[in-house]
Amino acid sequence: RHCVEAAEGAKASGAVRVGNGDNTREIPIDRWEVAPGGDGALMHTTEDMGLSHYAEIDDQACYSGQATAYGWSPSGSGKGKQLPVANATITGKSQYNLYEGAPGIKAQMEEGAAIQGGDSGGPLFYEGKVTGVVTASINPVADAAAGKSGDGALPDSDVD
Incomplete structure (x- = not known):
């Protein structure tokens, strides 16, 4: 949105x-x-995407477990042909509810990955199903100052 x-x-x-x-x-x-x-x-x-199959949507929000997040981020925005992917740990419900939505999912990116501008709208998969959509990072100023990310992006993110 x-x-x-x-x-x-x-x-x-x-x-x-x-x-x-x-x-x-x-x-x-x-x-x-x-x-x-x-x-x-x-x-x-404007036309059918013609995909052989589409991802299943998880009908229950997951608030713990291992996940996979996808997004184009600034470093991959249109330059590459591979959609960047990161492993994540779902750590609970987010209290950061955008646009008066339902509670989101809080996920911690792993292995130095971080949600960045351009990743919004990317899917968060849990057990092979889309369980959320990447929407926001939490507290970028504090985390960047603490050295948790190299470019102001965050390892914690919220997904709806």
């Missing part, structure tokens, strides 16, 4: 990137709908 809200009333634009490696392609977006609560939006593409 925070990615498209500034453009509210504007004509939807941009594209969804699908595929991997040399099979990457972009499909234009022709409209989007913002969720009434929480930091989410749905985008409509």
